[in-house]
Amino acid sequence: MTALLSIQGLELAYGKIAAVKGIDLEVGEGQVVCLIGANGSGKTTTLRGISGLLKPRGGRVVFAGTDITGMAPHRIARLGLVQVPEGRQIFATMTVAENLRMGGYLVEDGERQRRLDEVLELFPRLAERKTQTAGLLSGGEQQMLAMGRAMIAGPRIVLLDEPSMGLSPIMVEQIFAIIELLKRQGKTILLVEQNAQLALDIADHAYVLETGRIRLSGPAAEVAGDAAVLHAYLGG
Amino acid sequence: AAEPVKVGAIECLTGPAAKYGTMIKAGFDLAAEEINAKGGILKGRTIELIYEDSAAQKEQAINAAKKLIGRDHVVALLGPTLSNEMFAAGPVANERGLPIIGTSNTAKGITDIGEFVFRTSLPESDVLPVTLKKAQAKFGIKKVALLYSNDDAFTKSGFDVFKETLEKLGIEIATIETFSVKDTDFSPQLTKIKSLNVDALVVSALAEAGGGLVLQARQLGIPKTVPIIGGNGFNSPKIAEIAGDSADGVIIGSPWFIAKEGAQNKNFVESFRKKYNMDPDQFAAQAYDTMYILAAAFDRAGEADSKKLRDALTKTDNNGLLGPFKFGADRSPATAEGVVVTTIKGGKFTLLQ
């Protein structure tokens, strides 16, 4: 299996501060790969580097055979790579429905409507609040919105940055069920998640990030069994 | 060759008032060029004009005056363009004992600034009564509407004189309407005036607002039988340019108009057109005359000395574009003899017969 997304020696920095210091990472087509690490270890930064929001200092990012290193984010999105950003980043002054439609910016009308209906079915809470100004939603509702927005884009690969954050236990279950579903549909997913146990359960492969470097990687089950990982990230 | 005599000029050369400043500068330059070509002043010295821009800001006018006096060591100052600027810069020159001659300041109290402050522009109080009297005689005006820009010193001064004169002449003022110099829409005022059936509109405004106002008055159906009488600000080709046909019948009193009789004026208009490729206006004419007045005063003073120049200026006796010219005791023009009343016909100023 060839990797859909492959990263070599990626380096990212904020001004003088190096946040990601040369990492290698691969996500195979149809795989769920999870990235775990402590707060501040560079997970979000890595995703931003892939989606083009942050220009890499060094290294290479190849997606579906195209070198996307340093490419503008909208062009990367057009190739079918979508990121659900951390902290939701919903369009606060627009309505819930408009936010969702923005997710399908690149999707043609009929298909977009179909996916919209699908998403509203998955998140009945959003259906109820469809015409509400998104900024006034509760934290969890906003998280659902961010997730739904990405689903409407129908990408080849989704980068999910802590999709379960702030969701009620039932909703967390549901989000993971959705990830399962996407996986079964053959979608590729790069998942950053603090709910490490759940993430490792679902993932094929896992990477552990520590202060900007890959500390450990391997099949998810193996990583989950690692004593150090257990101790540092799984509360064991 | 002898050293040139330095004269400073403060004008609005940038910003929204630049249209006045550039006309004035054109007038000065033309006259200075002629004078220098004819052998200059003080037995062969040329006049060197140093311009500073005031950008219609009083602080810049002051700074310009100080720079010209303190750094360039000029002997006399011309300008500034706007009365407000003169109120700020005049005291500077006066304090240093340097004559300063306004060529376009018509506001009340300008020469009260001090002994060294002169102006060659006829204050409205000299011009407007002549205009009104003539119009009254010709059209039998009994009732007028009076309009003016109330946020500008020049037009406000004009209004004061209009009002006083109208009262003196026993003409009824049906209504007084105001607008801003920046306004472009006068329809509410004019609609109201239209319903009052007045014999004439008396307007104190600058050319842009004035032109727009004339245009709209006619558009709104105030008939041409109701003449529009303007103040000094109307004495500009812009009125006809903006208002087009509607400008016909506008009445203006002024010491100068472009078709004024006489070889001197013909020469001026011709050379001006040749040099600048446009028509002069009253500001240019006043500036042109002022330069000759200044040159003559230098020669009378006998040397480039500010104090002597001041005294020489008070003895001015010029016969220029504006007609016979003397300074009164208040260092403003002494008489309004040169004032003629004109009217616009087919877009051109002609004498009102």
Add this chain to the structure above:
Amino acid sequence: MLTVETLSRTFTGLIAVDDVSFAVTPNTIHSLIGPNGAGKTTLFNMISGLLPPSGGTIAFQGGDITALPPHRRARLGLGRTFQNLRVFGEMTVLENVLTGMHPRLGVAWPLAVLRSPAARAEERAGLAKAQALLAKVGIADHARRPAADLAYGDQRRLEIARALASDPALLLLDEPAAGMNPTETAALGDLLLELRQEGLTILLVEHDMGFVMRLSDRLTVLNFGRKIAEGGPAEIRDDPTVIEAYLGTKVARKLAGAAA
């Protein structure tokens, strides 16, 4: 310590909090749980004074504070964190904490401006205390960085340190563990227990049930703005309405397993 009586809040076309009453006993950790959009944050906003209630009263330490502006409540000893991180981004991490100390800085303003010895001493003490707080929550290394540059989880820690800076009697925490992994969450739990030991009362909103059940002395459950249950951890865990509305059977089973 805190008594909320028949509190309500409506927004156009929505009752976000509906006739909710409960009381928080001093020196306990009291949790407020419920599905997304149940009205927990809205309740916090009313308690901290950012949002006027549509009806009902709030009493704190025996006095009615329903009409008090937020800063007065803070002075009375009410501190809070925000669910949607609201650190002062351009200020350094330390300055954020010092700002939290504001109601406890007693030196009169003219003296503070003129840097009188008393003011200097106060600032020095404040600095030391702020540093201690940062160490406590584990972000001492970042003390002099602009707060906006911190990673998400670290900003959450900063929120907690900033809220603690005013020595509150009652601390409202809105999802403090969101964005932290289980190990980090456990450490945070230890910290909160330690704080309770020191006499602090905590009102907690959190969706991490392991965390909540471990810490809480008492829980109040909201759904669609209404209180649907209240009780101790074991009671709530087994309450079928709560399981249905919020926990889901899987989590409930897991929690039961953990407790057993």
Add this chain to the structure above:
Amino acid sequence: MLAQQLFNALVLGSVHALFALGFTLTFGVLRVINLLYGFYVAAGAFAALVAVQSLGLGLWAAGAFGVVVAGLVAVVCDFLVLTPLRRAKAPELSSLIVTLGGVLLMNSLMQIVFGAEVRRFPARLLGQDAVTIGPLVVAPIQLVIIATVFVLVALLFWFMERTRLGTAIRAVAERPDTAALMGVNVGLVVAGVSFLSAALSATAGILIGLNFNAVHPYMGEPMMLRGFAIIIIGGLGDIRGALVAGLALGFLEVMTAGYVSSNLKEAVAFTALILGLWLRPNGLFGRASGKRA
């Protein structure tokens, strides 16, 4: 007289709204208090004037020329001046100051090139003679202005609220980074909005220049303050709001001048605006800010 005054109010209000449309786009959508807007008004009018006088184009062709020229000038200005600021994530107000410098620069350049004088479109470009319709005296250009405003408002409203691109524009306004993640070409959208807004300003400049028969480098300046007031009262970026607020201001001004005192025109208008804000602190038509306590 009342009928005529009401018509006057409609015309003046339409002129205000016309000016405000593009302004509300830059300000509301791009979050730039763009003082250059006044310059684009004059630039558009001058370009059209040059087209008429030097290129001998007819009114409509010249108008289109002016609109396009102003739009392109704006795209270039924005690219040179505002894009770097956007990249540096500079505070909002720095855009105000940079455009303040820009205005100084461009206006002075324009004056050097065209002179400071007032110019006018050749007479008879559009019939100037007013016609009497019942109690009303109406000039053709006035009808053109009113029609243009209402058509533009309808089109823009539809565009911003109903089309994909319109939604994208608003998304860019709020979170450019996130919009880019959705596949929106932020740079292009920004350029497009700059173009559109300056094109609208040029339309305003040309029509206003025709109506008042005066075109000069500073013609946009006196309208800035009122424009500013209108777009804030109407709600930033709110097309309908700009129309309603523009008409309201025109109505207030005309009625004050016609029936109270022309002296108090501005004072009454601004007092009413302040009172309006007092009663509705988010603007008359302010949409929810999307900000929670």
Add this chain to the structure above:
Amino acid sequence: MMATLDDLLWSYQSLIYGLGTNAILGLSMYAVLQLGQLSLGQAAFMGIGAYTGALLTLRLGLPFPLVLAAAAMVPALAALVIGGPTMKLSGVHLAIATIGLGEVLRVAYINTDAMGGALGLSGIPEKSTFAIIFGLLAVILAGFILASRSKIGRACEAIREDEAAARVMGIDVSAYKMTALVISAALAGLAGALNAHFSSFIGPNEFAFEAAVSILSFAILGGVTTPFGPVLGAFVLTALPELLRPFHDFRLVFNGLIIVLVVIFLPRGILGFRIRRTGG
């Protein structure tokens, strides 16, 4: 030699005075911007101060210190009155409301003959001196620096960044805002009176929209993260048109160009650094 030096000083005297008064105006803007309040009433307050000062000098011949005190007090009172209703406005809404104040006042000046109407007030004696202007500037600047470095500055910055969060931190935001508005009005009034007493003349149109924008630009160009910023910004913007005089026709072109370049390269202001304070 002495004579030339004297001349030099004299030539630039009013420019130098202008630097001082504009710096005070910049600081008056800083007082409110520091809290994130975009008040554009500064020009109006400056006008109130200028008219108050000029009238007291011209009509009553009061001693200058008294005149200055009144010129600061009257706008401060005005700020107190309008402060209440405007307090709940923020951002551009506050800006437009305060600009509205300026417009209403302008109409009032124009229509009041006692204030000279459109003709303004002329012949105001020169009373501002270098020592007075720069002495006041130094005191005000020092006050701002000290305040910014104390807990007050910290509270102000917190309010600017997040008002609601600041409230919850126990900061009395309304009191801070009101105080800032009053102080800024007093400073603007003071600057207005100082200006009136070295430029001989004031007119009603000097305190309108354009003036408000240029006062704002002093602060923003210089930077609002320290009180030095607005002072430097005012110096630069005041001196530029004079320094560029040799460029004649292109003077304002260069002036504009320089502003543009400065903002592009220093978007946070010329002095964009943050003031040092505990924990900074």
